[in-house]
Amino acid sequence: MIVRSLLKNQTRLFWVLHLGGWFAWGVIVKYAFTRALFDDTAPGYFMYVMVITVIGIVLSLGLRMVYRYLWNRRAWVQAFGFLGGCGTAGYLWLASRSFIYSRWFASHKDMEAWNEKMGSAAELYQKVSYMDTFLSSCTIMVAWSVLYFAIKYYQVFQEVQKSALRSASMAHEAQLKMLRYQLNPHFLFNTLNAISTLVLEQETELANRMVTKLSSFLRFSLDNDPMQKITLEQELAALKLYLDIEKVRFEERLSLELDIADESREALIPSLLLQPLVENAIKYGIAQSVQGGRLRIAARVFAGELLLEISDDGPGVELVDGQIPDASGVGLRNTRERLVELYGHQHSFHLSKTEPHGLTVNIRIPFEAN
Numbered sequence: 605m606i607v608r609s610l611l612k613n614q615t616r617l618f619w620v621l622h623l624g625g626w627f628a629w630g631v632i633v634k635y636a637f638t639r640a641l642f643d644d645t646a647p648g649y650f651m652y653v654m655v656i657t658v659i660g661i662v663l664s665l666g667l668r669m670v671y672r673y674l675w676n677r678r679a680w681v682q683a684f685g686f687l688g689g690c691g692t693a694g695y696l697w698l699a700s701r702s703f704i705y706s707r708w709f710a711s712h713k714d715m716e717a718w719n720e721k722m723g724s725a726a727e728l729y730q731k732v733s734y735m736d737t738f739l740s741s742c743t744i745m746v747a748w749s750v751l752y753f754a755i756k757y758y759q760v761f762q763e764v765q766k767s768a769l770r771s772a773s774m775a776h777e778a779q780l781k782m783l784r785y786q787l788n789p790h791f792l793f794n795t796l797n798a799i800s801t802l803v804l805e806q807e808t809e810l811a812n813r814m815v816t817k818l819s820s821f822l823r824f825s826l827d828n829d830p831m832q833k834i835t836l837e838q839e840l841a842a843l844k845l846y847l848d849i850e851k852v853r854f855e856e857r858l859s860l861e862l863d864i865a866d867e868s869r870e871a872l873i874p875s876l877l878l879q880p881l882v883e884n885a886i887k888y889g890i891a892q893s894v895q896g897g898r899l900r901i902a903a904r905v906f907a908g909e910l911l912l913e914i915s916d917d918g919p920g921v922e923l924v925d926g927q928i929p930d931a932s933g934v935g936l937r938n939t940r941e942r943l944v945e946l947y948g949h950q951h952s953f954h955l956s957k958t959e960p961h962g963l964t965v966n967i968r969i970p971f972e973a974n
Contacts, residue, residue, distance in 0.1 A: 630657030663693045694742030821845040833872040857896025868903040871910045872972040880935035889918025910971045915964035
């Protein structure tokens with residue numbers, strides 16, 4: 605929980621890593637290693653280590669300000685700032701360490717005694733020690749800078765990745781909504797044409813019933829978010845509203861058969877998935893027959909999948925490789941595309957002939973219980 609909170613707050617994460625890393629270097633790398641290497645250390649050596657650690661913290665904060673200023677500059681400017689910053693910070697750190705150690709922690713008499721003992725080698729040793737300390741100071745600043753840039757670029761990569769995921773999600777959502785909303789104008793066009801025909805024929809009572817049923821269906825459609833899934837039971841309730849509209853047109857010429865297994869009623873499916881398929885069956889199947897026809901809707905749960913079947917006994921269509929050649933309607937195409945967007949390869953959408961005549965649509969999607 606604490607780690608997750610730190611990852612969300614980048615400022616707090618920086619300070620935890622910054623202070624924790626520097627004090628870990630001071631206590632473990634500098635102090636503990638020196639005590640393990642030498643039998644004894646100068647009095648107050650731990651305080652000296654803490655002081656130079658704090659100086660290192662301040663200098664690296666200066667590097668952070670430089671790097672933030674150079675962040676959006678050209679690559680060669682950033683490289684120059686990186687090398688120059690590390691070299692300058694390393695030198696300042698070395699100078700402050702030498703000043704503090706010689707001024708407060710190493711006695712003047714001890715240094716003179718050590719110089720007399722070493723003789724001519726003392727100057728050479730001091731130069732080598734100075735260069736070694738300078739290189740180690742610069743190395744530490746380089747290591748801090750590398751970690752800073754690594755974390756910074758990782759955070760940028762995470763933001764870019766999140767942005768890409770958000771963009772993909774928004775595009776996916778827009779695609780699904782577009783496919784879903786394309787169905788309403790198509791359905792409205794057909795229904796309003798039917799109402800217009802009834803009005804022209806002075807079938808005012810039937811026209812009024814159709815308007816009332818249309819109002820109820822559209823209310824249900826608008827109340828359901830296209831991005832949300834509903835249960836098959838709710839989908840069938842919406843389908844009943846639509847079929848009530850069609851029954852005004854077809855009366856006894858349209859018969860409905862439902863074969864819905866109890867377990868499948870609580871399965872989650874995309875809202876208004878079946879309506880365009882039923883509309884397609886009525887328009888190209890049942891409406892083409894003088895005697896009308898029968899519409900059958902079946903649902904089963906098998907092997908962790910929901911199996912849906914919509915069939916009619918109309919005249920049928922010619923199928924080529926399970927497709928309707930030169931099909932121009934939006935119902936089947938949009939349903940297929942919605943399933944691809946939602947389920948990818950975890951679904952199937954298959955067309956076949958109903959025996960002895962008609963068209964059957966079979967859909968297989970993962971079973972998700974409400």
